Amino acid sequence: xxxxxxxxxVPDTTSKINFxxxxxxxxxNGVQFVINPNDEFGLTRAMWFKExxxxxxxxxxxxxxxxxxxxxxxxxxxxxxxxxxNAEATDGHAVATYLAAAAKEGAYxxxxxxxxxxxxxxxxxxxxxxxxxxxxxxxxxxxxEIDGTNVTAVREIDGGKETISxxxxxVIGGQKGLVEESDLRIPNMRGIMMARKKPLKVxxxxxxxxxxxxxxxxxxxxxxxxxxxxxxxxxELIKLLHNEAKxx
Amino acid sequence: MxxxxxxxxxxxxxxxxxxxxxxxxxxxADAMGTTLVALTFNVGDASELGxxxxxxxxxxxxVTAFNAKIYANAIKQAAExxxxxxxxxxxxxxxxxxxxxxxxxLSAGYASNVVAAPSxxxxxxxxxxxxxxxxxxxxxxxTAVKIVGVSNNSFGLVENIITAQQEExxxxxxxxxxxxxxVDKASxxxxxxxAEVVVSAGRGLKGPENWGLIEDLADVLGAxxxxxxxxxxxxxxxxxxxxxxxxxPVATNLxxxxxxxxxxxxxxxxxxxxxxxxxxxxxxxxxxKAADYGIVGDAFEVVPKLIEKLKVFKAQNT
Numbered sequence: 001x002x003x004x005x006x007x008x009x010v011p012d013t014t015s016k017i018n019f020x021x022x023x024x025x026x027x028x029n030g031v032q033f034v035i036n037p038n039d040e041f042g043l044t045r046a047m048w049f050k051e052x053x054x055x056x057x058x059x060x061x062x063x064x065x066x067x068x069x070x071x072x073x074x075x076x077x078x079x080x081x082x083x084x085x086n087a088e089a090t091d092g093h094a095v096a097t098y099l100a101a102a103a104k105e106g107a108y109x110x111x112x113x114x115x116x117x118x119x120x121x122x123x124x125x126x127x128x129x130x131x132x133x134x135x136x137x138x139x140x141x142x143x144x145e146i147d148g149t150n151v152t153a154v155r156e157i158d159g160g161k162e163t164i165s166x167x168x169x170x171v172i173g174g175q176k177g178l179v180e181e182s183d184l185r186i187p188n189m190r191g192i193m194m195a196r197k198k199p200l201k202v203x204x205x206x207x208x209x210x211x212x213x214x215x216x217x218x219x220x221x222x223x224x225x226x227x228x229x230x231x232x233x234x235x236e237l238i239k240l241l242h243n244e245a246k247x248x
Numbered sequence: 249m250x251x252x253x254x255x256x257x258x259x260x261x262x263x264x265x266x267x268x269x270x271x272x273x274x275x276x277a278d279a280m281g282t283t284l285v286a287l288t289f290n291v292g293d294a295s296e297l298g299x300x301x302x303x304x305x306x307x308x309x310x311v312t313a314f315n316a317k318i319y320a321n322a323i324k325q326a327a328e329x330x331x332x333x334x335x336x337x338x339x340x341x342x343x344x345x346x347x348x349x350x351x352x353x354l355s356a357g358y359a360s361n362v363v364a365a366p367s368x369x370x371x372x373x374x375x376x377x378x379x380x381x382x383x384x385x386x387x388x389x390x391t392a393v394k395i396v397g398v399s400n401n402s403f404g405l406v407e408n409i410i411t412a413q414q415e416e417x418x419x420x421x422x423x424x425x426x427x428x429x430x431v432d433k434a435s436x437x438x439x440x441x442x443a444e445v446v447v448s449a450g451r452g453l454k455g456p457e458n459w460g461l462i463e464d465l466a467d468v469l470g471a472x473x474x475x476x477x478x479x480x481x482x483x484x485x486x487x488x489x490x491x492x493x494x495x496x497p498v499a500t501n502l503x504x505x506x507x508x509x510x511x512x513x514x515x516x517x518x519x520x521x522x523x524x525x526x527x528x529x530x531x532x533x534x535x536x537k538a539a540d541y542g543i544v545g546d547a548f549e550v551v552p553k554l555i556e557k558l559k560v561f562k563a564q565n566t
Contacts, residue, residue, distance in 0.1 A: 013493045013513045017382040037494045092348075093357065118493055120378050120385070123360050127316075127348025136426050137316065139345050142487070152429075156488060158341045158441040160433025166426040176494055181481045211357030215373055215386045220519060226526070226536050231545030234554045237525070238561050240541055245523045247445070247502040248469065248561075 001055040001146070001168075004106060005043045006099060006113035006125070007074055008036035008089075009067040013118060019217040026119070026217070035070055038114025042174035044183055045144060046112055047078045053146065056080050058106065062089045062098050068200065075195035076187030082198065087205035091212045092120075096128035101206045103133050108169065109149075115140050115173035123173075130171035138164055142177025251277040252332035254323050255286045255297060256340055262291070264405070264442055265338035265398075267300050271406040272398045273336040274301030275365045280334070287326045287417070289319070294414050301408030306330075306417035314342060317424045320349035325419035327354055327393065334372075335395045340441060347397050356393035363402040363520070380493045381519030399520065400441060401499045440489070443472035445502040446521070448491055450476035452507015452528060452547055456484035461551050462506065468558045474498060476508045492517035506547045510535025527551065 011017070012032040020027040035043065049055040059074040060083040061067050071082040085098045103111055116123035123139075130137030136151075138144075142161065143154035149168045154161050156177065172178075187195070229237045241248045253273035255266035270286060277284040283303040288294050290312070294305040306326050311318055323346065327335050335350060337343040339361065351358035363384065364375045371388045374396060378385040389395075440446060447466040453459065459473075466473045473489060480490035491498050493513035499520035506527045508514060515538045518524065526539040527550050536542050543550055 011379075013516075016512075017379045019383070091357075093351070096348075096352075118380055121361055121380060122358075123344055124348040124351065124358055127345070128352050131320075131349045131352035136424075137349070138426070139316075140341060155345075156341065157431070157433065159437065159439030160431065161488070162431045162433075163429045164426060165429045176490070177487050211351075211355075211391045212359055212387050212389050215388050217378075218375075218384045218386070220381070220384070223538070223540065226539045226542045228536075229541060229543050231543050231550050234543070234550065234557050237541060237543065237554070238557055241502065241523070241525070242561070242565070245502070245540065247523045248558075 001049065001053060001110060002106065002108045003046050003049055003055045003057045004103060004108040004111045005039065005046050005057060005059045005074070005079065006111065007039050007043070007059050007061045007070060008114065008117040008119070009033050009061055009063050009070040010036045010117050010119045013037065017219070023217045024214070033070060035073060036114050036117045038116060038118070038175045040184060041176050041178040042112035042114060042172065043074055043077060043079065044185060045174065045178040047185070048179070049146065050078065058083060060085065060099065060102055062087055062095045064088065071200060072195050073187060075198045075200070076191040077185050078191065080198065082200040084200060084202050085205050086202050090208070090210040092122040092124035093128060093211040094209050096125045096132060097209045098205050099125070099129050100132035102203065103129065110146070110168060110170050110172070111135070112172045112174050115175045126171050126173035133169070135169040135171045136166040137171045138166065139173030141172045141174050144172060144178060249280070249282045250285050250330045250332045251280065251282060251334045251336065252323070252327050252330055253284060253286050253302070253336040254343065254346070255288050256338060256343055257288060257291050260291055262296060263338070263340060265340050265343070265400055267405055268400070268403055269336050269338040269398050270297055270300040270302050272365065272396070272403045274406065274408050276334050276336070277301070279366065279369055285330045285332065286412070287323055295412055298410050298412035299407055300405065301410060302412045303410060305412050305414045307414060308417050308419070310418055311421065313428060315424050315426060315428075316342070316345045316349060317426065318421050320346045320353060321421055322419050323350050324353035326417060333393055335393065337395070337397050339397055339400050344397065347395060351395050354393050354395070355391060356395045357389035357391040358395040358397065359387045359389055360397035361399050362396050363399045365403065377520060380516040381497060382516050399499055401501065402520065438470060438472040440472045440474055440491070440496055440498060443500055445469045445471035445504070446474050446498050446500045447471045447504045447506070448474035448476070448508060449479065449506040450508030451478050459485065461547070465504070465551055465555050468555055468562060476514055477511070505535055505539070506551060508535060509533045510538055
C-alpha cells in the first residue's frame with residue numbers, strides 16, 4: 001500500500017497571532033512552527049500502517065524552504081520520503097491542485113490529510129483533493145482500518161459518530177481519534193539522524209490556481225473586564241445573564 | 249441568477265444552522281437583487297423556509313441515506329439549474345463534508361467559517377474566522393460562482409416572511425462506493441453544534457465521577473456538555489466533547505466554564521461564543537481575562553447552588 005500524508009506547516013497552538021504590512025500578512029516573527037496537529041494524528045496512524053501492513057509512507061507539504069524542518073520532523077517520526085511543492089500556499093484550492101498533481105504522479109492508494117489546518121481553518125483541502133483525483137473521501141475521521149482495498153472508517157458527526165464502508169483509493173480528513181494523544185511520537189536521535197539521509201524532493205508547482213485570497217486580517221475586539229459575582233450570591237449571576245446579557 | 253442555500257434537515261425537520269444559512273442567503277439575495285432558492289432532501293413540508301425568505305424550494309426524495317458525494321452532486325445540479333451565483337451552506341459536520349466537493353464540481357471558490365454578510369459584492373468579500381478564532385480574515389472569492397459556509401450562531405435567524413413555492417427535484421445521480429453502515433448518536437442529547445448554551449468543565453472537577461453535577465446544570469439550561477483537552481486526554485469524557493484548537497470550536501450564546509483554567513488553545517476554541525462565564529477557585533486563572541462574568545469559588549459549592557437557583561428562575565420564567 002502506498003500512502004501519502006499531507007503535512008501543513010502551522011504556528012504552534014500556543015502562538016500569539018499578529019499581522020504585518022498593514023494587516024495583510026501573517027507575522028511569522030517569533031512564531032514556532034509545527035506539524036499541523038490534525039496531520040500529526042494522521043501521520044501517526046500512517047506509521048501503524050507502515051509497521052503492521054507494510055505500507056510505504058511519503059509526506060508532502062506545500063511551501064517554501066522554511067517548511068523543510070517540519071518535513072524532516074515527519075521523516076524523523078518514520079516517514080520514508082518527503083516531497084516539498086515549492087509554492088506559497090495561497091488558498092485551499094491552490095494547495096489541493098498542487099497535491100492532486102503529486103498524488104496522480106505517485107499513484108497513492110491512501111492519502112491522509114488533516115480535517116483542517118489550525119492556521120487558516122479552511123477545512124477544504126482533503127475534500128477538494130478527493131474530488132480532483134476522483135477518490136473516495138471521509139473527513140472528521142476518528143478511526144481507520146484497511147483490509148486489502150476495503151476500508152472501514154468512523155466519522156465524527158454532530159452529536160455522535162457513524163461507521164463508513166468504502167474502498168481505496170481514498171482521501172482522509174483526519175483528526176484526534178485516528179490515534180490517541182498519548183500515541184503521538186517524539187522523534188528520537190536515531191530517527192533524526194536517519195531523517196537527514198532520507199530523500200526530500202523539491203517539486204515545482206503546476207500553474208497558479210487560487211480562487212480566493214486574503215484581503216486583510218483583523219483581530220477580535222478586546223472585551224471589557226470580567227464582572228465578578230460573589231460565590232454566595234449566584235442569584236446575581238442569574239440576574240445578569242437574564243437582564244444584561246439576555247442569554248437565559 | 250439566484251442564490252442557492254442547502255438547508256440541512258434531520259428526520260424531516262430543519263436544523264437551526266440551516267435556517268441561519270437561509271437567513272444569510274436572503275441577505276445576500278437582497279443585496280444582489282435576486283431570489284433565494286433552497287435545496288432540501290426528504291422534507292415533506294418545507295414551508296417553514298418561507299419564514300426566512302426562501303422563495304422556492306427544490307426537494308429531493310430520491311436519495312434516502314446521507315452520502316457526501318451524492319449530496320454534493322445534487323447541490324451542483326441544483327445550482328446549475330437555478331443559475332446560482334452564490335451557494336450557501338452551514339457549518340454543520342455534514343455541510344462541511346460536502347462543501348469542498350461542491351466547490352470542485354462547480355469550479356467555485358469556497359470560503360468557510362464565514363461570520364458576516366459580504367462586506368462587498370464586487371469584489372465579493374466575506375469575513376471569516378481563522379487561526380482558530382484568534383483572528384478574522386477578510387477573504388475575496390474571485391470565481392464566477394461563490395460558495396459560502398456560514399459559521400454557527402454568527403448571523404442569527406432573521407425572519408422575512410414569504411410563501412415558499414415547493415417543487416420536486418430529481419437530478420440524475422450516480423451511485424457511490426461509500427456507504428454508512430451504522431450511526432451511533434444519542435437522540436435525546438443537545439449537540440455542541442446546535443446548542444444555545446454549553447456547560448463545560450475541566451480538571452477542577454477532580455474526576456469523571458463528578459460529572460453528574462455538570463450534566464445536572466446542563467439539563468436545567470437545556471445545554472450541551474463539553475470539556476477541556478486534559479479531561480478528554482485523561483479519558484474522563486469522550487473526545488467528541490473536547491473543546492479547543494484541536495477539538496471542537498464552540499460558537500454558542502452562553503458558554504459556562506467550570507474548573508477550566510483557560511489555556512490559550514481552549515480560549516481560541518470558544519472565542520466565537522457570545523457570553524462566557526467562568527467558575528474557578530483560582531482568581532489568577534487566565535479564563536477570568538477572557539470571560540464576561542466570573543465567580544471565584546469552589547465548583548462543588550457554587551454549582552449546586554446555581555442549579556437550585558436556576559430551577560427556581562426557570563419555573564418563574566417559562
